Amino acid sequence: MSDTHSNTVAYVRKTMLTEQAPPSSQVGAVRWVRENLFSGPLNTILTLLGVLCVYYLGVHLGPWFANSIWNAGSLSECREILQGASGACWGVIKDRWHQLLFGFYPQDAYWRPTIAFFLMIVAMAPILFDAVPRKVLWFSAVFPFLAFWLLWGGTIWLPLLALAGFVIGYFAFTALQKVSALAAVIGAMVAPVLWWLFFAGPLDEVLSNALPIGIKHIQSDEFGGFMISIIIGVTGIALSLPIGILLALGRQSDMPLVKWICVGFIEFIRGVPLITLLFTASLLLNYFLPPGTNFDIVLRVIIMVTLFAAAYMAEVVRGGFAALPRGQYEAADALGLDYWKAQRLILLPQALKISIPGIVNTFIGLFKDTTLVVFIGILDPIGLSNAIRADSNWNGIVWELYGFIALCFFIFCFGMSRYSQYLEGKLKTDHR
Template identity: 40%
Template sequence: MSSHMPPIPARQPPRLEQGIVGWLRANLFSGPLNSLVSVAIIVMLGYLLWPLIQWALINADWVGDSREACSSEGACWVFISARLETIVYGFYPQAARWRVDLVFALLAALIAWLAIPRLPIKRWVCLFALFGFPIIAYVLLSGGHFGLMPVSTRDWGGLMLTLTIAVVGIVGSLPIGVLLALGRRSTMPLVRGVSVVFIEFWRGVPLITVLFMASVMLPLFVPSEVDFDKLLRALVGIMLFWSAYMAEVVRGGLQAIPSGQEEAGKALGLSYWQRMGLIVLPQALKTVIPGIVNTFIALFKDTSLVLVIGLLDLLSIIQAGLTDPDWLGFAIEGYVFAALVYWVFCFSMSRYSQYVERRLDTGHRN
């Protein structure tokens, strides 16, 4: 009669090989040379960053409503706190700012719903985000309907205006860029020629020139009785400009897909748009996620250029506050705060794109 020994239970790895200590041993202190270099870099960073930490956090002034509250040698964040409402809302009427808050909250809820994998009905939420949310946001922000006080776009500004331009530019440039990329690869000479001319024209001029053209020349192509809003002109110019760059990113993804994929679709009897929408484009867009997000980040940062046509975005509002005689001399705090806001949004987009890449990775990489 044979007896079977029970398997020995797996043991936990040594404490020094897991957790923070294990990560440090594996990445920073894996050998004498690696340890020496890591210690030298840590000491150098501490030497360089400690004065910045003292200025920005330890010796900084946080509470107050005037420059008299800034009595230390550190940063005067009182400038930011005292002007925070203007930085966020621009000149939007205070009684109607709840509408901006509601739009921000709805946008954050939609992004969170689409970003969290386990939440259901994502297709319907995506359709609402593309078609329903823009209408609701326009009605709330502009007013003039359902008893809401009308607010001119001249009063929009600050972070609110920056996010408006960025979201509209991102949502508008991606589908236009996809169509241009497909047009540039089309076998129809006229479609291909129009796409090539469009892409090369918009990529050949700087964005500042595009904004000037949109502000000055675009109204010449509409009837004189039509009041073409300045913000709408900027949105059209930004969408067209960045759609040209997006088209080249998407075209790179299309060229990376083997021709056998489309040939297989033809063998199944699928039409051109079925082949593109069901087979080629999903693979191409997954391949160029880093390039797409890189374009989104560049678009978000370039929203600050709308200052040249008189729109006061986040950076412009901060610069306007620095000209106030009561706050002269606090330019560093204003620019540091603006840089931090831009970094938070851009870094968030970058990290989420890396998460999407890992989630959609099907093992095609070597």
């Protein structure tokens, strides 16, 4: 039986078969298409719909971009050149780009905001990227005063005297530190305030009359366009983070009074639309200030936008604190650190790292919200677009103008969100 069985094996292959290519449906593009685009009936329908969508967009946008017209002084001229064909009339951007960027800022002074913008990039570089030399941070500290002087003009003394306040604060701190740490902190806070309130103003007048070094003063109401969006946005971003952190700490505080005032402030600001706060800034602020005070509308808006963003920031940072394990607080206490040292060295760095996405989202929201200033009469890009569309030359233009504004906002906001992803990746310490 077994013999016969062994004989039935007629043939045993002794050599390997040459390797064959896998079936064509299992490799390369065909497989990818089958798996990703046509894996089932629903998927096929979705793919077809998607392709239809892309085709529709291509058919409409392709010729529109292809027939772009840059040299036209008005919409009717554009239409004459196009003769009924579809085409973008970018002439409006060529005609009005300076307004969209600078508003009604005097043309011969365009170099000032331009330089301020590029200096801003230099000032931000050491904060954003590690590779930049740390010494540039000194420039970052001086930059706000320099930018103020470049944008608003006037004599150089006002920003210098304002800067001197901080220097005085620093000297007061170092001088009083020999007495006691508490006195140093109080001195560092009180001395600059006294300086600004009582000495800076008269000194500015004296110096400006004696040595009028400066450039032409430009009123806030001549500001506009993306310049004003960036001024409000960047100032708001820079100020709202520290205020937001303080509010978040206040909300977590053991002191009931501080805690409830912070809670009340945060919930109130978060509960009302920004537009009502801006109207408060433009309509009501004069009621709340001593009679006769009249301060700059741009400054008012910056204060309101900052407070608004700070309340949101406080909630984001609080979320970061809440995500920290209890052990981190206990460890900080066990090391014998006092409140501020524990916050600065152990808790805040971790809480901020966790809340980076939320913080950057708040920044993006703030930057987008700067468009609302149009309702209180500041000519931001949207306000200017209304003015341009009211001009008889450009009456009826929609996509080109709004497309340009949208593109500019998109670049800024998308850039911020990409940076936040980069930062998250860089600070990631867990090994997953």
